Amino acid sequence: MNIASSFRLIATILWVGSFGFLVYAMLRSSQNKPIRRSGLTLVVAFIISLFFSMISMGMVFIEPQERGIVISAVSPLGYREQALQPGLQWIIPGLENVKRYPISKQSYTMSIAPSEGAYFGDDSITARTSDGQQIYVDASVIYSINPADVIKVHIEWQDRYSDGLVRPVARSVIRDAVSQFGVEEVYSSKREELTLMITENMIAKLAQNGLIMDQFLLRNITFSDEYAASVEQKQIAEQLAQQAKFVVEQKKQEAEQARQTAEGLADASVIRSKGEAEARLIQAEAEAKALLLIAEAVRDRPDLLTYQYITKLAPNIQTMLLPANSPFLFPLPEMNVTENQLPTTIIP
Numbered sequence: 447m448n449i450a451s452s453f454r455l456i457a458t459i460l461w462v463g464s465f466g467f468l469v470y471a472m473l474r475s476s477q478n479k480p481i482r483r484s485g486l487t488l489v490v491a492f493i494i495s496l497f498f499s500m501i502s503m504g505m506v507f508i509e510p511q512e513r514g515i516v517i518s519a520v521s522p523l524g525y526r527e528q529a530l531q532p533g534l535q536w537i538i539p540g541l542e543n544v545k546r547y548p549i550s551k552q553s554y555t556m557s558i559a560p561s562e563g564a565y566f567g568d569d570s571i572t573a574r575t576s577d578g579q580q581i582y583v584d585a586s587v588i589y590s591i592n593p594a595d596v597i598k599v600h601i602e603w604q605d606r607y608s609d610g611l612v613r614p615v616a617r618s619v620i621r622d623a624v625s626q627f628g629v630e631e632v633y634s635s636k637r638e639e640l641t642l643m644i645t646e647n648m649i650a651k652l653a654q655n656g657l658i659m660d661q662f663l664l665r666n667i668t669f670s671d672e673y674a675a676s677v678e679q680k681q682i683a684e685q686l687a688q689q690a691k692f693v694v695e696q697k698k699q700e701a702e703q704a705r706q707t708a709e710g711l712a713d714a715s716v717i718r719s720k721g722e723a724e725a726r727l728i729q730a731e732a733e734a735k736a737l738l739l740i741a742e743a744v745r746d747r748p749d750l751l752t753y754q755y756i757t758k759l760a761p762n763i764q765t766m767l768l769p770a771n772s773p774f775l776f777p778l779p780e781m782n783v784t785e786n787q788l789p790t791t792i793i794p
Contacts, residue, residue, distance in 0.1 A: 449505065449507065449534060450502060450505035450506060450507040450534065451507070453498060453501050453502035453505055454502040456498050456502070457495060457498035457499040457501075457502045460491065460494055460495035460498055461495045461499070463491065463495075464488065464491035464492050464495050467484075467487065467488060467491060468488055471484040471487075471488065500539050503539035503540065504536050504537055504538065504539045505534065505535075505536065506530060506534070506535045506536070506537055506544050507533070507534050507535070508530050508531060508532045508533060508535055508546070509532060510532045511548060511549060511550040512532075512546050512547060512548050512549060512550075513529040513530060513531070513532075513546070513547055513549055513591075513593055513596045514529060514530030514535065514544040514545065514546050514547075515529055515530075515544065515545040515546075515547065515596060515597060515600045516529075516530060516537055516542050516543075516544055517542065517543050517544070517545060518537075518538070518541065518542045519541045519542065520538065520541050520542070525597065525600075526542075527597070529593070529596045529597055530544060545600060547591055547596050547599065547600065547605075548590075548591065549590055549591050549592075549593045549596070550590060551588055551589070551590045551660055552588070552589060552590060552608070553586055553587070553588050554586065554587045554589070554608055554612045554613060554616070555584075555585075555586040555587075555665075556569045556570060556571055556583075556584065556585055556586075556613070556616065556617070557569055557570060557584045557665065557666075558570040558582055558584055558666070558668060559584075562584075564608070564609070564613070570582040570583060570584050570668065571583040571584075571585065571616075571617050571620045571621065572621075573620060573621045573624035573625065574621075574624070574625060575624055575625065575627055575628055575629040575631075575632055576625060576626060576627060576628050577628045577629055579629035579669070579670070579673055580669075580670050580673075581624065581629065581632060581667055581668065581669055581670075582667070582668040582669075583620055583624065583664065583666075583667055583668075584664075584665040584666040584667075584668070585616065585620060585644075585662065585663060585664055585665055586662075586663040586665055587612055587616050587648065587659070587661075587662055587663075588659075588660040588661040588662075588663070589612060589652060589657050589658060589659050589660055590657070590658050590660060591607070591656065591657060591658070592653075592656050592657060592658050595656030595657075596656070598655075598656040599655070599656040599657070602655065602656070603655070603656075607655070607656075607657065611652070611655055611657065612652070612657070615648065615651050615652065616648065616662075619644055619647045619648050619651065620644055622647070623640055623643045623644045623647065624640065626643075627639075627640055629669070629673065632667060633667050633669075637664065637667075640664070641662065641664045644662050644664070645659070645661075645662040648662055
């Protein structure tokens with residue numbers, strides 16, 4: 447409780463006490479028991495009550511978050527040219543009164559939601575984009591009264607600055623700004639640019655009327671049902687296209703993987719073929735060297751070849767045919783002749 451309120455409370459108590467004492471004195475007089483010097487007491491009580499009332503009426507305490515406009519009957523302008531600053535101030539009782547204005551931040555919201563905006567119901571801003579699409583904008587304006595222009599605001603707007611100034615200016619600026627952008631730009635690539643344009647225009651227009659623009663909030667953008675349906679269909683088409691693109695990429699990757707696998711198999715086959723060829727070459731070279739060694743071995747010892755020939759014969763051979771002009775190459779093995787068997791002969 448500030449000092450001005452304290453004096454008002456004291457003055458009220460004094461007035462109640464004075465009238466109470468007056469009633470009590472009248473009751474005593476009606477009973478022929480008048481109070482001694484009751485008249486003087488009443489006069490003093492009323493004078494003191496009036497004194498405190500005058501002081502309380504002349505005292506004005508201005509809060510830090512407000513400024514006061516003094517409406518004065520003694521001023522030629524009808525008001526004081528300087529607004530009352532925070533603290534205890536004095537005015538002329540009965541001839542002046544104070545109109546208080548807040549200088550703290552205030553918010554004005556226009557929303558499609560019935561209970562969010564300053565007005566109950568759909569209070570969103572209807573606007574058209576540069577390509578003719580109708581959209582609905584939800585927005586909030588955070589502002590304050592310029593302390594240096596409180597008197598100007600009082601003279602021009604009084605307490606109607608919120609509905610009479612902020613609301614129509616915001617709606618007009620938003621519509622003008624939206625009309626310079628396409629519908630896709632509004633909700634995607636240039637939304638920030640749109641917000642900045644609205645903020646700059648709002649700052650300029652409110653400053654001309656004594657208000658300080660603190661922040662503009664573009665809360666939400668809603669589209670017509672027809673455009674929302676077309677956007678949804680477009681998004682579905684884009685998703686299908688992305689899915690098809692993904693399938694194509696997947697097939698490409700599978701084909702590339704198959705190609706690399708085939709290349710690997712081909713490379714492995716080539717390497718295997720080269721290995722087999724090199725193995726055959728090494729084997730052929732070994733066989734050739736072996737033949738050369740055999741040829742050198744039998745060159746001076748022809749009987750060795752005969753020996754190899756004989757060892758290769760089957761063990762049950764008993765008859766051999768030789769050319770007529772060929773001498774015996776080796777002694778025949780001994781053969782056992784049974785009694786029913788004729789001896790083996792060599793037929794030339």
